[in-house]
Amino acid sequence: MGLSAGQFNRFTFFKLPAAWWTGVRVRSISEQICTVTVKYGWRNQNPFNSMFWAVQGMAAELSTGALVINRIRDNGKRISMLVQNNNANFSKKARGKITFTCNDGDLIQAALNKTVATGEGQTFWMRSTGVDEEGTVVSTFNFEWTVRIRK
Template sequence: MWLENLKLKIFSLAKIPMISYCKSKLIYIDEQKVQIMLPLTRRTKNHHNSMYMGALAVGADIAGGYLAYYKTRKENKKVSLAFKSMKGEFLKRPEADVVFTCDQGDVIDNMLEETFRTGQRINKDVEIVATCPTLHGDEPMAVIHLTLSLKAIKK
């Protein structure tokens, strides 16, 4: 896991500094699921002492995209990865460290297979659930839907 965290840190510093600024940490990854933790700090909290909506968007972005990045890297392939839309339901104030979980590895596998087969850009929604395990266990604080957009890059 430390190696994946190092890769996330290097990627974020080089490509998306906001991810690094929020001090994100990869806590779990396999073929089906990824979990990213964002600490509730001065950098991520709002005036209500809960996680700022922008920080929630950063966490969802990482959880929604990192699984696709992980899978393509394992297969030594490249994709153009972007998000086309975002819809969030904010259910409860996240007043502690937040864990973002995306367990849609099968959806991402199908997208990758289709884009490498057709060469076309593939867009599908992925769901990210934000929880505060230290305060509320698995109760969702937010449910965020991102439209993940993948296109194979020819070598």
């Protein structure tokens, strides 16, 4: 298996400092599921007494992207990844500790296999759902990832 939760958190400190400083942390990762948390506070607030939408987006994107990174590392090929599209829905003010979970790890390998076999870029959508401490959904993000062989 690729990077651990702790290794991803060190990665965010050096490569995604905005995520790290706003409190975004990987809590667990497996081949199928990644969980990322962020706690509402002064560094990530908006003027409406909730978490800024972009901080939620960073946490949600990391929960999907960490799965992609690990699958690419395990694959051993030189493959690039990039978010091509995304959309989000906000259903409740995000306060307290918000947990973003992506369960779509199974979608990645087929796209990687096809891009390696054909040399053509592949896209796939992954979803991350953010819930508060009561288990209420506060936001849902969808990311369209594209992967391709590096030249």
